[in-house]
Amino acid sequence: MVQLSRRQFMKVTGSTLAGSSLVLMGFSPATALAEVRQYKLAATTVTRQTCTYCSVGCGILIYSLGDGAKNAKRSVVHVEGDPDHPVNRGTLCPKGASLLDFINSPNRLLHPEYRAPGSSEWQRISWDDALDRIARLLKADRDANFVEKTAEGLSVNRWLTTGMLAASAASSEAGYITHKIARSWGLLAFDNQARV
Numbered sequence: 001m002v003q004l005s006r007r008q009f010m011k012v013t014g015s016t017l018a019g020s021s022l023v024l025m026g027f028s029p030a031t032a033l034a035e036v037r038q039y040k041l042a043a044t045t046v047t048r049q050t051c052t053y054c055s056v057g058c059g060i061l062i063y064s065l066g067d068g069a070k071n072a073k074r075s076v077v078h079v080e081g082d083p084d085h086p087v088n089r090g091t092l093c094p095k096g097a098s099l100l101d102f103i104n105s106p107n108r109l110l111h112p113e114y115r116a117p118g119s120s121e122w123q124r125i126s127w128d129d130a131l132d133r134i135a136r137l138l139k140a141d142r143d144a145n146f147v148e149k150t151a152e153g154l155s156v157n158r159w160l161t162t163g164m165l166a167a168s169a170a171s172s173e174a175g176y177i178t179h180k181i182a183r184s185w186g187l188l189a190f191d192n193q194a195r196v
């Protein structure tokens, strides 16, 4: 099929030939434009995700290149609303529509960092070190401050010296499990912008 842009198509039809004849011959600009778009995304992998920004929790489709082969660099090349998602039905607000810039931002934090008390310097640490440290500190604080009973002997099993703020990008299932864990520890100060 001959590829024509919309502008070229209008020029041709306006000068010599009738549009209907061209369509019969396969000169359709709509088909030509659709083919270009399909070609652009044909080699990508599509991943379903949730927008990271706010509690609306819109569904997004992330298109990435790189199939894991040696020397193939993975990169996200396109983000759009998920038309099958019950929350947004394919639409995105301006923040969600700019997610590609957020994903590829050179300022994006990709690794855990630690700043020692009194220091002005951040140092990069591994995920293992970060998670071990968080677990150690949580346990130490809970061991020291967990309240089983009030002075009057009322059972409360609560831990008031630590709070948890979870993220709205979690799915309902992940939110349910997060809630169960926080409450099983005795945490009362627990919130989420999506209200897990």
Ligand code: SF4
Binding pocket: 051, 052, 053, 054, 055, 056, 057, 058, 088, 091, 092, 093, 094, 095, 096, 097
């Ligand atoms: S696309 Fe907009 S409304 Fe939807 S979750 Fe993201 S920030 Fe919120």
